[in-house]
Amino acid sequence: MTSARSHWFGIAAMVLATGLFIVSDSLMKLTAQALEQPFQVLFMRCFFGLVSCACLVLVTGQFRKIGGVLHWRPLLRGSCEAASTFFYMAALANMPIADAIAIGQTAPLLVIIAVAVIFRERIGAIRLALVCAGFLGAVLVAQPTGSGLSPAAIYAFLTAMSVAMRDLLTRGVPSSIPTFVVLLASTFILTLTTGAATLAFHPWIPPSPSQWLTMVASGFIVTIGQMAIFLAYRRTPASVVAPYYYSFTVWAVTAGFVVWREVPNSLAVAGMILIVGSGLALLFVNPRKVQEAVA
Template sequence: MTSPISNARGIAAMLFATASYVVCDTFMKLVTEDGVLPFEVLFLRGIFAVTCCAGLLLALGQWRGIGRAFSKASLLRAGFETASVLCYIVALAGMGIADAIAIIQTAPLLFILLIATLGRERIGMVRIGLIAAGFVGALLVAQPDASGFTPAALLAFAAALGLAIRDIAGRAVSSAIPALAATLVTNIVVLVASGVGMALTEAVVMPNGQHLLYLLASGFFVTLGHYGVFMAYRLGAPGVIAPFFYSFAVWAVLSGLIVFGNLPNPLALVGIAAIVASGLAIVLLDRQKARELATVPE
């Protein structure tokens, strides 16, 4: 059983991780707004992310697990995450960071729906209602007009679906594989895929020194984000830590306001709140059910 001090450290690690991911995305968006095309941004960030992740693996002595991390299950998971990231970087270039991240946060809701559909697991009417509320929130963020969703919003939804499928595929990945080793494999696959996408679809823009510094920082912070999530669940109880994953929304709104000088409109803010509230409610509902099952006598 985890102690209150350990849970507090786990919460701090999760808050640090989500902030790190948003810092990573902020640097990427700054570079795309300066004219460097999305796949090139992702490719260059991938070089730095692979380097940072490999260095962290060596520093922590987890490099021995690299061979196992190239299993079929791990590569399949990495493939779906790569598809998601490729969609996300293009979406991020075309919409506000808070809006893009809000739509991405429907991924856990999609995961539950897919598990219920593919695995035929019962999810109950309350969870269905909460999932529906989350998707209504996503619609408020995307705000389709008479012609439908914008291409950027559709790509953000595709990225969320890719993450949900990634998490389903991740169930088959052996728990014996260190999280950082699996992360390195994902970073390598993303690097290769974005490089192919860049070569096939984009005219390469020569990055300047500031671009490279931003992408170095982006690769560093995405690695910190992966490691922070890993440590959060190691330090604290999952039921206590999981709700703080939704701090993404707070950091994203702050980034949009402080760095880009824009704030989602009132309707989008309501939608962001609905997505976060529905996700938190599902996490807390599952936690309560787990407690009730734990107290039922055998």
């Protein structure tokens, strides 16, 4: 594959992945609103995502290295993934999907701060200013009142923190452990934790046939989205495809309007622009270090 074709493939895969995640999240939110059982809905999506991921492990032949699921880094990464999913679901249930996604997209900015603190990497004045601009954008989206941030906004910020921890752990996962095996570990932990939460907090409500089909589709779609991101980073430099991660916001605003008729106010729109703009600008301030942070 030529360099130009590889770049276009990676860009298309990243945009497709973010779109698929929003479709999956929208299906999950619709089902959660109907059942009023967020943990049960999460469990259903995770279970069908686990089935889909297991099939991919078998089809790609990565089952030969299935022992990698017991490595402590994939397990800890999966725990962070589980935490981020719980927080995101809590935020999604109580705020517009575009706002939840926008605040969650401060995760790459948190990664940069964490790399500076943990690994003593110099940020520089320009990068620090861009990180601060991104957090200002998150505050504009959250729009705290005199009594502080809403619980939903706090959940969205906790989502970003969990995702940042997950991404930092991803950097240290041994290359000998295949991608889908790492994904299988995360999905397995998600399925266990959401199943336990369902049993602990809510009685099981039998879903309708259409709700079963919706969650089958949601679990399959989120797995394909993960595969698309894997292919994007495998065939294209991270510095090329990473900026298109912020297409999340475009998809989220579109889904919010089409499905729920949610229109962000002017402050939220300004905040989204700041988050996306600062994230994109960071990719060009110091490409080598930023590429390491988002990889």
